[in-house]
Amino acid sequence: GAKVGASTLAQAMRRVESFIPRQPLNKKAEVMLGAGDDAAVVDFLDAGRRFSTVQTIDFFRSFIDDPFLFGQVAAFHALSDVEAMGAEPSTALALVQIPYALEEKQEDDLVQLMAGASVALKSVGCALVGGHTCEAKELGLGFSVCGTSESSVMKKSLMKPGDALILTKPLGTGALFAGDMRAKARGPWIQQAVRSMATSNGKAAKILHSKGSVACTDVTGFGLIGHLFEMCSQSEMQVQIQLQKVPFYQGAIDCVEMGIESSLQVSNVRLRRAVKSQEQVRSHPAYPLLFDPQTAGGLLAAVPKDYAEQCVAELRASGASFAAIIGSVLEKASAPEVINVVSA
Numbered sequence: 001g002a003k004v005g006a007s008t009l010a011q012a013m014r015r016v017e018s019f020i021p022r023q024p025l026n027k028k029a030e031v032m033l034g035a036g037d038d039a040a041v042v043d044f045l046d047a048g049r050r051f052s053t054v055q056t057i058d059f060f061r062s063f064i065d066d067p068f069l070f071g072q073v074a075a076f077h078a079l080s081d082v083e084a085m086g087a088e089p090s091t092a093l094a095l096v097q098i099p100y101a102l103e104e105k106q107e108d109d110l111v112q113l114m115a116g117a118s119v120a121l122k123s124v125g126c127a128l129v130g131g132h133t134c135e136a137k138e139l140g141l142g143f144s145v146c147g148t149s150e151s152s153v154m155k156k157s158l159m160k161p162g163d164a165l166i167l168t169k170p171l172g173t174g175a176l177f178a179g180d181m182r183a184k185a186r187g188p189w190i191q192q193a194v195r196s197m198a199t200s201n202g203k204a205a206k207i208l209h210s211k212g213s214v215a216c217t218d219v220t221g222f223g224l225i226g227h228l229f230e231m232c233s234q235s236e237m238q239v240q241i242q243l244q245k246v247p248f249y250q251g252a253i254d255c256v257e258m259g260i261e262s263s264l265q266v267s268n269v270r271l272r273r274a275v276k277s278q279e280q281v282r283s284h285p286a287y288p289l290l291f292d293p294q295t296a297g298g299l300l301a302a303v304p305k306d307y308a309e310q311c312v313a314e315l316r317a318s319g320a321s322f323a324a325i326i327g328s329v330l331e332k333a334s335a336p337e338v339i340n341v342v343s344a
Helices: 006-019 067-084 103-123 173-181 187-197 202-210 223-235 252-257 265-274 287-291 305-317
Strands: 029-032 040-046 049-061 088-099 127-136 140-149 164-167 215-218 237-242 299-303 324-332 339-342
Touching (some): 067 202, 173 187, 173 252, 202 215, 202 299, 223 265, 223 287, 252 287, 265 287, 305 324
Parallel strands (some): 088 127
Antiparallel strands (some): 237 324
8 A cells, every 4th residue: 555544644643743843834824723624724913814725645655557548547536635625736745765776767667757747737727837856675655745826725524414425536546456466357458547536636526516515535546434533523414325326436346346455444444433324235245345455546526416426417418427425415424334335
């Protein structure tokens, strides 16, 4: 895996902050921290004008042997945190990890890697303004992305009772690429997933925002349940997920049935305590994929019920062909079991 589990990360940061308080910003800035959103939002007030910068960072090792394609996926993955909050990505700094090799080979890898990344960044109007390279055993790429917003950003804490839950991309990249490493995943399965991963979430975010969504996140390393639990906790809401309506990549369930899972799956499954109905659904072949860690995954948003069907239609017309209403926000709840998964 390319990241540590959610519980490990949260516990570590709580320990750090217990003896090293966070550094305050200057008087013109107010940072929104503590809610666990996808990016840090820093509000500035200057000469009566209020605007926000939205900042995030991401990095992971290559899981495919095509540097150009990996560059695209890594860039879209990093951009997604800014887009999920309804902001416009403006600049990016790259952190590149190149394998030890002859200089000619390293140069070729850098050309392919950064060409792919540049294509992705340029497609959303984000400028690559600098970066840093280092040598290591494996190819890796990450970005620090800064975006801007002059309106209210979408946050995880703003779900409301009655909202429909919309997912814009299928689940299953973790299981599929774990299967690929074992030579168990078929070519068409991987091709479908890669095409989706090399697609920006920017258009989808704008459509969701235009249909009244104020609560949104991207589904990445902590899986659908992990990211949905964050939204439930911060909104103090209970939700229901209809398993039969959740889209999955072709071959993902096949990989699960072969006993193949991502290395992060074990950590993610610890959040099964948040699932109210797991006794009824844990034998369903697709259930483990609700915990599957995603790379360059889709957006998960709460949209007012009256606009949900139209929102899905526009998402599909824009290229998000697997977009679907997968559940709904129920009511206020503070109990640990805030996610009800039903299979029929």
